[in-house]
Amino acid sequence: MPRSIVTKVARATLRSLQISRNTRISYTPFAAVSVLPRATVPRFYSTAGPGGNIITPDKQPAQPKEDAAPSVVGAATELTDDQYHKLADQYMDRLVTHLEELQDERDDIDVEYSAGVLTVSFDDGIGTYVINKQPPNKQIWLSSPKSGPKRYDYVALGDGQNEKEGTAKGEWVYLRDKSTINQLFRDELQIDLSMPVGNYGEEEA
Structure with a gap:
């Protein structure tokens, strides 16, 4: 918006409010106002499922690895x-x-x-x-x-x-x-x- 128009709008606003001309008012032209981006709030996502299991990229709970079944009979005993x-x-x-x-x-x-x-x-x-x-x-x-x-x-x-x-x-x-x-x-x-x-x-x- 041109500066002259901004000035006219400001003056008309002062008159409507019956503000004294002796009152010093500072204003910032619209062109000088920069629009700041909306603050970004960091969001945290839990990787734990309902039961505390780890969630994999496909959103399926990772199943814990089962331990190998122990051998029924061990190795030969070392003998002298x-x-x-x-x-x-x-x-x-x-x-x-x-x-x-x-x-x-x-x-x-x-x-x-x-x-x-x-x-x-x-x-x-x-x-x-x-x-x-x-x-x-x-x-x-x-x-x-x-x-x-x-x-x-x-x-x-x-x-x-x-x-x-x-x-x-x-x-x-x-x-x-x-x-x-x-x-x-x-x-x-x-x-x-x-x-x-x-x-x-x-x-x-």
Whole structure:
């Protein structure tokens, strides 16, 4: 708007208000007034959903990652040579004792243990099982006429100091399928090595 028009409008306004000419009034021409932009108020957006879950760019709550299910059987227990021989000999002795007692009860089983090698033969066409220690690998090896060869490592089941010393309770485990020697005899031959031989008839009855 031209300055002259602004001046006329201002004077007319003064006269209408009957303001004295001696009153000093300062005014700012419209052209000198700058329009300031509207103040911008920062807005904060929560990235949390109703349940406190993190919101992803597609506005869907991010699901927490599920922890992997723990393994049923852990890794092989580290053993010294002395610990290995002690544990392996104890197991082999129990195995031989059990099978020899079973041999006395049944006519179809032939058990032989010589030079650290145990052979268990069955006359009804099942075949021969061979079990022996394998010191270089700290394992017990077993050859089955049904399922083939397997290598068993000692896995401690306890915890604390006994486990560190390799003397905790444990099992000889085939780590590929987590099975034990006892399970193999039970599944393939229906022989429960944890049960006294005299109890087989009672269990069947």
